[in-house]
Amino acid sequence: MTTAGASEGGRAPILLFRDIDEPGLNTLEVYERRGGYESLRKALAMSPEEVLEQLKASGLRGRGGAGFAMGTKVSFLPKGAMDKYLVCNADESEPGTFKDRELMQKNPHLLIEGIIIASYAAGANRSFLYIRGEYSLQADVLDAALLEARAAGYVGAEILGSTHSLSMVIHRGAGAYICGEETGLLDSLEGKRGNPRLKPPFPANQGLYQGPTLINNVETLSTVPAIVAMGGEEYAKLGVETSTGTKLVSVSGHVQRPGNYEVELGIPSREIIYGLAGGPPDGRTIKCWFPGGSSSPVLTAQDLDVPYDFNSMAQAGSMLGSGAIIVVDDSTPILNVAMKVAKFYRHESCGKCTPCREGTNWTVRMLERIDAGEATPMDLEIMASVQEHIIGNCLCVLGDAMAMPIGSMIAKFKDEFEAHMESARVHNGLGASAASDTALAAQGAFDA
């Protein structure tokens, strides 16, 4: 990992994406030539507690969605000699998110180095990298990189002559969104259906094979070498107070330059959507945007100046989530957006908890009723109340992940839903009579 200093020319440093397209970066040779695995040597020269202190000082928050402080998470693991596990969550399935894919495909050794350092800090001797089955190219790249790292003595027994040993297994999933949820992932890794578990006990105490387990996202772990290289306090100077560092943002949907961008947390969202990604196509305006994947409540064009960081997004009534911005312009009816989101969660609900299993299903059906012209305005209220009854009532947050965006769409685009309902009713709904009523009303027939 090359050490990048503080801001260069006013712009934030690029920590994860620096020269990421350099040919051969996925090989050990080029990675080492660029200073790779130097952070690991530096970390192994410190005590695990000192590495942990650096992670805590960095203020690094989890990049997978929940935004939990990574250093704190590591410190939750019990001390003492026992089998402890580190699991890297590479089941990147949140719609709109594709940052980990690019990172793993182009710079696999950065992730492997991050896993080794984090396992040293946590005292874990076994690590598993759970990558979604669809990412076969990325898994192949990681497999090759892991072979090289093993041969070079970075992974295995007594790494670089230290007392720390680590095994690493790359485990390919087989297509299930719920396996991105940490306890669902653990069940899947144990060879079961990926059903989430009741918490507590939290994975830090009882996780994989009932042992203490640290679970972190790819981007979080890939940031660790940079933190060790530059020092936790130096890293904490990047970004804003409650959201330190840089973040990979995946921008997609109705933008001219979709893709991954590394930004300093706290920059205005407008700068990402318009400045970097080019905004919606000419002549169109933004109707709404998801700031953190399809699970985050939608924001509108009025929220474009909200700083892009964890707390500001929460204050604006949404969340930073996985850092995936999906832009929807005014050419798309909001009902279509809601339908896509709801159908996705209906398909991916594991079916364990009733509010999620039934709530996602009925939400889709009610949206279909609206589209078919069979709904009444009361249906919107029922649909909103269904969302409220899902939130907080399940083992995991999959149901909430549908309820929050759908609820926010109903609240913010109520007029459009009602207009859609009315026009659908007139055009293809149950009532031809209703249509003639409307026609009569238009002619003023019902005026006193």
Next chain:
Amino acid sequence: MSTPEDVLRAARALELEAAQEGLPPRPIRRFEHGSRAPGWDAPADLAKDPAEIPDPALTPVPEDLRTEIEAHMANYPDRRSAALPALTAAQRVHGWCSPEAIEQVACVMRVTPAYLESVASFYDMLETSPAGRHSVYVCTNISCSLCGADELHAEMLEAVGADPEFSVRSFECLGACDIAPMASVDGVYVGPLTLADVPQLIDDVRAGRPVLPEKQLARRLVADPHANTREFPEHPVEGEA
């Protein structure tokens, strides 16, 4: 505790009662998703023993498959962790998770076939019914559908027609919204696709050529203009000279 027989007896009694009062028999409620599993509404025969772990002497397993599954099992503290990689390997051999494939995996892993069936039915990439040799997943999630993925999916289905070699299906977010609308063709990501690309894509697969090499994800450079400090060439993709 009521056994399935009790439930049936109670249901028949209700039917009889209805018939005596001259009412039409009450229909048994069926749920559309229930019909996915054949025999879902048949009562379980609790007297029957569950299928046991297959007998190695009576279950021939291809040697390559056995070696691969055993290698996976050795990776984990608990052999059951190898269920997903093992089923994926068996699917590669058999084309889908057929009863025979499940039987063979169960035999090597020393678990019951029912356990593996429960796992296989959970994951989208494990096929529980016969599937074509070539899988085409068209992402139809939010970002791709905003860019026209639903039309692409329809076009793809039409272009393939009744060809049994292909399984074209819509898939949840494949994590490549930067190349929306996109598809994963036998695991290779291609995009952004237009409707005009579809015939070429199908032809490439039929001919065994690399699929649309100029549109493969693997060759793309990062979108962030600040990431690369120097100019780099596009990445080479497999099959290119």
